[in-house]
Amino acid sequence: MGFFDKLKKITTNIFVGKIKVDDAFFDELEEALILADLGMDTTMEAVEQLRTRCRKEKLEDQEEVRTALREILVEMMNVGDTALTLDTVPSVVLFIGVNGVGKTTSIGKIGNQLKSQGKDVLFCAADTFRAAAADQLEIWSQRANCQIVRQKEGADPGAVLFDALQAAKARRSDVVLCDTAGRLHNKEHLMKELAKLSKIMDKEAPDSSRETLLVIDATTGQNGLIQARHFKETAGLTGIILTKLDGTAKGGIVIAIARELGVPVKFVGVGEGIDDLRAFDAKEYVEAIV
Numbered sequence: 001m002g003f004f005d006k007l008k009k010i011t012t013n014i015f016v017g018k019i020k021v022d023d024a025f026f027d028e029l030e031e032a033l034i035l036a037d038l039g040m041d042t043t044m045e046a047v048e049q050l051r052t053r054c055r056k057e058k059l060e061d062q063e064e065v066r067t068a069l070r071e072i073l074v075e076m077m078n079v080g081d082t083a084l085t086l087d088t089v090p091s092v093v094l095f096i097g098v099n100g101v102g103k104t105t106s107i108g109k110i111g112n113q114l115k116s117q118g119k120d121v122l123f124c125a126a127d128t129f130r131a132a133a134a135d136q137l138e139i140w141s142q143r144a145n146c147q148i149v150r151q152k153e154g155a156d157p158g159a160v161l162f163d164a165l166q167a168a169k170a171r172r173s174d175v176v177l178c179d180t181a182g183r184l185h186n187k188e189h190l191m192k193e194l195a196k197l198s199k200i201m202d203k204e205a206p207d208s209s210r211e212t213l214l215v216i217d218a219t220t221g222q223n224g225l226i227q228a229r230h231f232k233e234t235a236g237l238t239g240i241i242l243t244k245l246d247g248t249a250k251g252g253i254v255i256a257i258a259r260e261l262g263v264p265v266k267f268v269g270v271g272e273g274i275d276d277l278r279a280f281d282a283k284e285y286v287e288a289i290v
């Protein structure tokens with residue numbers, strides 16, 4: 001089984017035998033893309049681009065049309081660097097997103113990957129709202145063999161980040177992976193908290209390279225996209241982690257999110273285990289679903 005084997009091929013019923021590139025073909029494709037969770041806007045855009053290319057380049061052959069569609073979808077996701085920017089010691093990565101989407105799990109998985117690349121990684125348990133959140137993160141820190149800085153439930157998240165940055169500087173840690181509270185879907189709350197965390201970074205690690213990753217649950221489909229828009233307006237997102245792709249057959253949501261937010265998908269979660277996270281490769285992904 002490959003990583004994306006549970007995802008349905010979008011085009012199973014479309015690219016069969018000798019195809020006829022006519023209106024009926026594009027209608028069918030449109031339907032298939034919507035069913036695959038690309039959403040209305042992204043579907044329309046993709047079909048329009050494909051129509052134009054087929055006409056201009058006189059594409060008729062099944063493989064030619066498929067290749068053109070793949071190229072169009074890959075290009076739609078080409079909205080920024082998919083690798084994490086970790087240029088300074090320490091670098092800081094904030095993880096934001098609502099409860100249950102897989103923030104803690106993703107921190108554990110990414111910590112484990114960075115650790116295996118020889119980096120010193122420090123977890124920062126700045127979700128102080130739920131007692132269980134720091135406990136969960138601690139369990140992941142043990143699995144990934146990373147250090148963790150935490151405080152008591154109800155502590156000020158800024159104070160935890162402050163501590164983590166002090167510890168990171170003292171240890172010369174390469175990366176601080178910082179969890180945040182999932183209750184921050186209220187815009188004002190989120191904005192205030194992120195501003196506070198930024199201020200602490202500005203003071204304690206002014207030149208640090210920073211990432212703010214939004215974690216989204218792929219199984220929530222178009223609702224995930226609505227959620228993501230809301231976060232994007234408030235936080236300066238640098239990347240998306242789309243979790244639980246193993247739990248959906250509809251892979252189009254990845255394309256819709258990257259295109260509509262204009263923020264690159266950097267990782268996808270494909271299971272609950274520590275190794276179930278992939279650096280996102282748009283070409284590989286599109287080849288799996290188209």
Ligand code: GDP
Nearest residue numbers: 099100101102103104105243244269270271272
């Ligand atoms: P948080 O509240 O955002 O920190 O979410 P958690 O990290 O605690 O994850 C919530 C649930 O989602 C847990 O049961 C995780 O095992 C599960 N989970 C996280 N990522 C994935 C994934 O990629 N695939 C699957 N199947 N489950 C995941």
